[in-house]
Structure formats: structure tokens, C-alpha cells
Amino acid sequence: MLEALGISSPALFGQLLIGLINGSFYALLSLGLAVIFGMLNIINFTHGAQYMMGAFGAYLLLEHLHLGYWWALIIAPIAVGLTGVVIERLFLKQLYQLDHLYGLLLTFGIALIIQGLFRNYYGSSGLPYRAPAELQGVRNLGFMFLPNYRAWVIVVSLVVCLSTWFVIERTRLGSYLRAATENPSLVRAFGINVPRMITLTYGFGVALAALAGVMAAPIYNVSPLMGADLIIVVFAVVVIGGMGSIMGAIVTGFGLGVVEGLTKYFKPEASDTVIFVIMVIVLLVRPAGLFGRRA
Amino acid sequence: MNNLFGLGILAGLLTASAAHAQISDGVVKIGVLNDMSSLYADIGGKGSVLAAQMAVDDFGGKVLDRPIEVISGDHQNKPDIGAGLARKWIDTEHVDTIVDVPTSSVALAVQEVTREKKRVFLMSGPASSDLTGKACSPYGFQWTYDTYALAHGTGGALVKQGGDSWFFITADYAFGHALERDTSEAVKAAGGKVLGSVSVPLNTQDFSSFLLQAQASKAKVIGLANAGGDTINSIKQAAEFGIVAGGQKLAGLLVFLTDVDSLGLKTAQGLTITSAWYWDKDDASRAFAKRFVARNPNGKPPTYTQAGVYTEVAFYLNAIKAAGTDDADKVSAQMRSMKINDFMTKDGWIREDGRIMRDMYLEEVKSPQESKYPYDYFKVLATIPAEQAFRPLKDGGCPLVKN
Numbered sequence: 001m002l003e004a005l006g007i008s009s010p011a012l013f014g015q016l017l018i019g020l021i022n023g024s025f026y027a028l029l030s031l032g033l034a035v036i037f038g039m040l041n042i043i044n045f046t047h048g049a050q051y052m053m054g055a056f057g058a059y060l061l062l063e064h065l066h067l068g069y070w071w072a073l074i075i076a077p078i079a080v081g082l083t084g085v086v087i088e089r090l091f092l093k094q095l096y097q098l099d100h101l102y103g104l105l106l107t108f109g110i111a112l113i114i115q116g117l118f119r120n121y122y123g124s125s126g127l128p129y130r131a132p133a134e135l136q137g138v139r140n141l142g143f144m145f146l147p148n149y150r151a152w153v154i155v156v157s158l159v160v161c162l163s164t165w166f167v168i169e170r171t172r173l174g175s176y177l178r179a180a181t182e183n184p185s186l187v188r189a190f191g192i193n194v195p196r197m198i199t200l201t202y203g204f205g206v207a208l209a210a211l212a213g214v215m216a217a218p219i220y221n222v223s224p225l226m227g228a229d230l231i232i233v234v235f236a237v238v239v240i241g242g243m244g245s246i247m248g249a250i251v252t253g254f255g256l257g258v259v260e261g262l263t264k265y266f267k268p269e270a271s272d273t274v275i276f277v278i279m280v281i282v283l284l285v286r287p288a289g290l291f292g293r294r295a
Numbered sequence: 296m297n298n299l300f301g302l303g304i305l306a307g308l309l310t311a312s313a314a315h316a317q318i319s320d321g322v323v324k325i326g327v328l329n330d331m332s333s334l335y336a337d338i339g340g341k342g343s344v345l346a347a348q349m350a351v352d353d354f355g356g357k358v359l360d361r362p363i364e365v366i367s368g369d370h371q372n373k374p375d376i377g378a379g380l381a382r383k384w385i386d387t388e389h390v391d392t393i394v395d396v397p398t399s400s401v402a403l404a405v406q407e408v409t410r411e412k413k414r415v416f417l418m419s420g421p422a423s424s425d426l427t428g429k430a431c432s433p434y435g436f437q438w439t440y441d442t443y444a445l446a447h448g449t450g451g452a453l454v455k456q457g458g459d460s461w462f463f464i465t466a467d468y469a470f471g472h473a474l475e476r477d478t479s480e481a482v483k484a485a486g487g488k489v490l491g492s493v494s495v496p497l498n499t500q501d502f503s504s505f506l507l508q509a510q511a512s513k514a515k516v517i518g519l520a521n522a523g524g525d526t527i528n529s530i531k532q533a534a535e536f537g538i539v540a541g542g543q544k545l546a547g548l549l550v551f552l553t554d555v556d557s558l559g560l561k562t563a564q565g566l567t568i569t570s571a572w573y574w575d576k577d578d579a580s581r582a583f584a585k586r587f588v589a590r591n592p593n594g595k596p597p598t599y600t601q602a603g604v605y606t607e608v609a610f611y612l613n614a615i616k617a618a619g620t621d622d623a624d625k626v627s628a629q630m631r632s633m634k635i636n637d638f639m640t641k642d643g644w645i646r647e648d649g650r651i652m653r654d655m656y657l658e659e660v661k662s663p664q665e666s667k668y669p670y671d672y673f674k675v676l677a678t679i680p681a682e683q684a685f686r687p688l689k690d691g692g693c694p695l696v697k698n
Contacts, residue, residue, distance in 0.1 A: 119336075124334060127557060137537075
């Protein structure tokens with residue numbers, strides 16, 4: 001039947017799978033953003049730069065310390081997460097009482113500074129980084145050739161996203177976090193160190209961005225500009241999913257990846273605008289986003 | 296009598312010096328306009344500004360007793376910003392020539408500005424062959440390469456090797472479409488066929504979807520009608536999807552030294568490219584590259600567009616000196632009458648349509664084993680003589696060409 005419409009089903013399934021893979025990057029990144037906004041009410045525009053720092057972390061670990069991809073998966077997110085902690089302690093702390101806009105402006109400014117510094121030092125063409133030997137190679141699925149590394153990306157993304165959702169929505173630690181956002185003074189009265197939880201939460205969100213960066217390093221060009229291009233799309237994903245909703249960010253991330261993949265097949269010229277068109281429609285129909293729960 | 300005599304001598308001296316130094320506004324200003332911050336920033340960027348400054352310094356910093364100044368600006372790959380900057384430079388800052396301007400859509404816009412305002416436009420960066428075709432200008436000079444040369448050089452070579460069916464991945468703007476058009480014509484002229492193409496927005500990160508379409512087409516050659524960061528991502532991801540291992544060839548239609556540097560030789564080896572110059576070509580080129588590297592903060596040798604900026608600025612200054620003025624009409628005529636001989640070009644000349652006629656080189660990216668020292672990336676397979684490399688004068692549709 002699909003053939004009658006002029007669509008070859010093997011090609012279509014291939015594009016759907018690619019869409020899912022891209023969606024897993026969107027999901028990982030929007031998860032970090034949703035955690036930070038949902039828990040802390042900060043619109044973290046530095047997310048793209050922190051994603052880029054994760055990728056550069058992987059490159060630098062290999063180049064200077066000869067530590068490969070598997071090490072980078074653990075070390076880079078922790079290192080970048082620590083820089084996030086520093087930013088939170090020094091700057092973001094002062095802004096919690098103020099309008100969202102201040103957090104947005106501050107994080108946007110920090111993003112520009114970080115990106116500018118990296119670009120000044122490394123240029124814009126990017127640096128070479130290859131997938132580890134264990135993950136190289138392709139598998140012939142019949143309807144397409146799937147690189148093993150991309151299959152790995154989907155798996156990791158699903159595991160990380162679902163575990164994060166589980167921790168926040170289903171465990172006691174998660175409930176402390178959620179309560180601390182709604183009523184910090186009351187939660188403090190119970191003896192829970194709220195400021196430390198907030199700092200660690202921001203660090204965790206940033207570490208998620210850096211993890212996405214390490215995963216991106218072998219397949220996308222490791223360049224200081226890599227975050228800037230991606231962050232706008234990720235914001236659209238979070239807005240569509242609902243700014244405060246963790247599950248919304250995950251589901252929308254994967255879903256929009258598939259939609260974008262289909263657009264690349266049917267009308268490639270529109271592939272970088274389709275997500276924004278959807279965002280406009282969703283904002284008109286459901287301003288809180290598809291899964292959002294804030295008024 | 297004495298007073299009249301003295302007055303006469305004074306008058307004579309004054310008119311003589313006035314005729315001698317007809318430099319508008321007392322200074323020769325060179326405006327280097329290119330992408331300083333985005334995907335093409337390493338191909339030209341600050342390196343082009345350095346190249347222009349080196350040319351000025353080597354010339355002595357002055358021409359016809361007037362100082363020479365180099366200023367620069369970032370067009371961000373946007374035609375409106377580029378044209379706006381060009382206009383502002385010409386109207387309020389007395390800029391006499393605009394130099395480099397990669398990104399063909401911006402170059403086409405600046406060509407119109409310089410045509411209207413009568414300023415020399417020295418194009419080292421942009422690729423579109425339309426700049427010496429239907430958009431040609433009496434003040435516009437395309438100094439290094441163009442899409443026709445790339446198409447016939449690389450396209451012709453690959454068809455000869457058996458790559459007779461092509462699929463294009465094209466950057467969706469003026470340059471990509473010009474390159475796809477010229478390469479399709481070259482492939483068909485050589486007896487091959489074009490199976491299809493896909494247009495991709497500029498500055499795309501992920502090419503997997505488009506590479507999948509290219510794989511499905513079963514074309515023997517996948518032509519990458521894009522540049523800079525787009526080409527790097529395409530080639531990197533093509534390696535991931537086992538495209539070359541699966542038997543299809545990749546044609547990097549526009550690849551620079553900086554792109555190979557980003558990809559690493561392991562990924563880029565074997566790519567056949569067409570180029571206007573290479574830093575390791577001969578002793579004179581190496582000498583220039585050495586001086587450039589010494590002053591270049593990121594330590595990389597010059598790309599051929601950056602070397603192009605150096606040689607075109609040097610040529611322009613020599614033309615001003617010979618013509619005795621910086622007036623655009625006179626300098627353009629002077630340049631057209633001179634032969635170009637420097638480390639980059641041997642016996643080059645300028646055609647009526649503004650095309651600089653130079654030899655082009657067919658090169659191949661070395662394997663990691665073949666590379667003996669840093670930036671030792673290319674080996675020259677063949678020299679393509681100027682007459683063969685560029686589009687025949689009568690085929691361009693340039694209104695300046697009298698039939």
C-alpha cells in the first residue's frame with residue numbers, strides 16, 4: 001500500500017529509526033533542561049554550551065590523558081557537572097527570588113562567553129573523535145544499515161531517561177526534591193538541606209547535558225558551535241512537552257525526533273523548521289505544553 | 296617678474312603633485328569581509344585578515360606615499376548583513392576595496408553593491424561560477440576557484456575512474472545549487488548520469504537521514520555539494536554508516552586543509568579534491584606558509600583562500616602604484632593588463648568576465664602512513680591548465696563579454 005503512495009517502506013522504516021536516534025539526543029538534552037526548570041525554575045540557556053563542554057571533555061581526555069570513550073562517559077559529565085555547581089553557587093543563587101527572565105539572561109550570557117572562549121582557542125572547524133572500537137561497525141537490518149554506535153545511543157538514552165524519571169517521580173529522594181521546589185521553607189523545617197539539594201540538582205542537569213555531549217562526540221563534529229545549533233531545537237522540544245514535566249520532555253524528545261526524521265524524507269528543506277511550526281501550534285492550542293501541569 | 300616666475304613654479308609643482316597622488320580620501324583602505332564566527336570561520340576568518348595585513352606589510356605599508364589600512368568585519372553568512380557592512384564601509388569609512396567574502400549568497404549581494412558604488416571587489420572566498428557568469432561585474436574579480444572548476448576537476452576525474460552514477464547532498468542555498476548544477480553538467484558531459492539529489496539546510500548537524508537516501512539510490516558516487524562544517528559532518532557520518540565500505544564513493548566537491556584537519560587522516564584518506572594551491576607545493580609556497588604560521592595564533596598553515604587574499608591584495612596594490620590612482624575603473628583596467636606571477640600563480644591573467652585564469656590541481660588526501668609531518672595532507676595527482684579548468688568565456692552569459 002505504501003508503494004502505491006510512492007513511498008518505499010524500507011526507506012521509510014530506515015528514516016523512522018534515524019528519527020528515533022536523533023530523538024534520543026533531544027530526549028537526553030531536554031531531560032536535563034526539564035529537570036532544571038521543573039525543580040529550580042531556572043531557564044538554563046547554558047545547556048548547549050555544557051553539552052559542548054562534555055564533547056570537548058571527551059576529546060581532551062583522549063588527547064592529553066589518553067583516556068578513551070568509556071572513561072569519558074563517567075569523567076566528563078562529573079567534571080562539567082562540577083562547573084555547573086560552581087555557576088549555581090556563584091551566580092544562580094542570587095536569582096531565585098527574581099523573575100525567570102534574569103536566570104535566562106544570565107545563563108545565556110554565560111553560554112556566549114563559554115562558546116566564545118572555546119571558539120577563540122579551537123577555531124570553528126572542529127576536532128576529530130572516533131567511536132571506540134567495540135562500538136564501530138554496521139549491522140545490516142535488511143531495510144537499512146544501522147551503525148552499532150547509533151543503536152548504543154538509543155539504549156543509553158532510554159536507560160538514563162527512564163531512570164531519571166523513576167528517581168524523581170517514584171523515590172523518596174525525588175519527592176524531597178519536588179517538595180523543596182514547592183515549599184522550600186517547610187521542607188527545610190524538616191531538617192533537609194534544601195540549598196545543597198538545589199545545587200546538586202543543577203549539577204545533575206548539567207551532567208546530563210555533558211553526557212549527551214560525550215555521546216555526540218563520535219558522530220557529530222566536535223566544534224564550539226555544536227551546542228548553539230542544538231539548544232534552540234531542544235528548547236522547542238521542552239516547550240512542546242511542557243516546561244515542568246519530566247515524562248513530557250522524554251516522550252516529546254523521541255516523538256519530535258521521529259517527526260523531524262519523516263520531514264527529512266518527505267521535504268528535507270523544511271527539516272530545520274518543522275519543530276518550531278509544531279511548537280507554535282501547540283502553544284496556541286495548549287499553552288502549558290502537551291504534558292505540562294503549570295498554569 | 297621674480298614673483299610671477301616663483302608663482303609659476305609653485306603652480307607647476309602643485310599640479311604635478313596633485314596628478315601624482317590621486318588616492319581618494321588620502322588612504323587606501325582594504326575591507327576584509329567574511330565569516331568570523333560560524334561554519335566557514337576557519338577557511339577564511341581571521342586568517343584572511345592576517346594574510347591581507349601581511350601583503351600590506353610586505354608592500355611597505357604605503358602606496359603612492361599614502362598609508363594603507365586593513366579593516367575587517369563578520370558577515371555571519373547573511374547577505375543582508377554582508378551587503379549592509381559593505382555599503383557602510385564604502386559610504387562612511389572610505390573603503391576602496393572589499394576582499395575575500397566567502398558564502399556565495401553574500402558575495403552576490405556585495406557584487407551588486409560594489410558595482411553600483413564603483414569599488415574593486417577581490418573575491419577569494421566564494422565559489423559560485425555565476426559571479427563571472429550572469430552576475431559578472433567590471434569591478435569584480437574571482438581570484439581562486441569556482442564551482443565550474445571544482446565540478447569538472449573532481450567530477451571529471453571520478454567519472455573517468457568508473458563513477459558514472461551520482462546522487463547529490465546539496466547545501467540549500469546559492470553555492471550548493473551552483474555546485475550541484477555545474478557538477479551535474481560535468482558528469483553528464485563525461486557520459487555519466489545523475490540519479491537524484493536532496494537539499495539540506497545550511498549548517499545541519501545530522502546527515503544520517505540524507506546519507507540513508509543516498510545509500511538507497513545505489514548511486515556509485517555521492518556528491519557532497521556543501522562546505523566547511525557541513526562537509527565535515529557528512530564525511531564523518533558517511534564513515535559511520537559504512538558508505539564507502541559498502542562500495543559507494545564520496546566526492547568531497549569542496550574540501551579545505553582545515554576540513555581534513557578536523558576529520559583526521561584516518562577518516563579523510565583517499566578523498567579526491569580539486570584545489571587552487573597547497574602550502575607544501577614548492578619552496579616559495581612553503582616560505583610563505585612558514586611566515587603565515589609564525590603570525591597565526593592557531594598555528595595552522597594557510598588555506599588557498601587565505602593565500603588568495605594575500606596574493607590578490609599584493610596584486611591590487613601593485614596595480615594602484617602602476618596606475619597612479621585608486622580609482623576603480625583605472626585600477627581594474629590596469630589589473631586586466633598585467634600578468635599575475637607570485638608563489639601561488641604562474642603567468643596568470645584576468646579574463647573579460649573577471650575570472651582569474653590560473654592552473655588548478657587535482658589532489659588526493661594522504662593516508663596516515665603517507666603523511667610524514669604535521670599538515671602533510673595532500674598529494675598532487677595532476678595539474679589542470681587554466682584554459683581547461685574554467686568555463687569557456689562564451690558560455691557564461693556575462694553581459695560584459697562581447698560576442
